[in-house]
Amino acid sequence: MIGQTDRANHQYDTEDFWAAARNGNLPSVSFLKAPAYQDGHASNSDPLDEQQFVVSAINALQDLPQWNETAVIITYDDSDGWYDHVMSPVVSASATSADALTGAACGVPKEGEYQGRCGFGPRLPLLVISRWARTNYVDHNVTDQSSVLRFIEDNWELGRIGDQSFDERAGSIMNMFDFKPGSNRARKLYLDPSTGQRRER
Numbered sequence: 001m002i003g004q005t006d007r008a009n010h011q012y013d014t015e016d017f018w019a020a021a022r023n024g025n026l027p028s029v030s031f032l033k034a035p036a037y038q039d040g041h042a043s044n045s046d047p048l049d050e051q052q053f054v055v056s057a058i059n060a061l062q063d064l065p066q067w068n069e070t071a072v073i074i075t076y077d078d079s080d081g082w083y084d085h086v087m088s089p090v091v092s093a094s095a096t097s098a099d100a101l102t103g104a105a106c107g108v109p110k111e112g113e114y115q116g117r118c119g120f121g122p123r124l125p126l127l128v129i130s131r132w133a134r135t136n137y138v139d140h141n142v143t144d145q146s147s148v149l150r151f152i153e154d155n156w157e158l159g160r161i162g163d164q165s166f167d168e169r170a171g172s173i174m175n176m177f178d179f180k181p182g183s184n185r186a187r188k189l190y191l192d193p194s195t196g197q198r199r200e201r
Helices: 014-022 047-062 065-069 144-157
Strands: 071-075 126-130
Touching: 047 071, 065 071, 071 144, 126 144
Parallel strands: none
Antiparallel strands: 071 126
């Protein structure tokens, strides 16, 4: 059912994604998830396995004709907070016992707000790799995973999901791009998946 208009749960092996991409059928939006042994979770993976997946995927995408119109956004779903030293802002309050934060409830929710959605949690990396990405740039605006959804909604003029979805209040990632005419575009950069060092093509 790949490419059909049914309402199926369209989750496929990455081999299907690459087969479509190699045949000139790169979807407008795709979410790639590494296999468990390469997903960076400490219980079943490690940073070198994760590096293999990320670098191999980006190297392959750069070889496609569509690279000039492609943006890769790398996000993470958790970090256990081991490296972070700053508490994130509470943007979604919750009074449920499951959402205790540092021994206290997660703020005071407004009447009618959904419970059980305390956030933000620990700060996490969010990387943009594209010819259109600003080079040597760090964006200090607050973003989260739903910022990616907001970018998709804005780019294709889809509107917001509604019903208290986080895309409504998500910070924009547009500062990470430079679409001005005449700007220098980021060059392709190929890395060795094993070492992470620059590799000439």
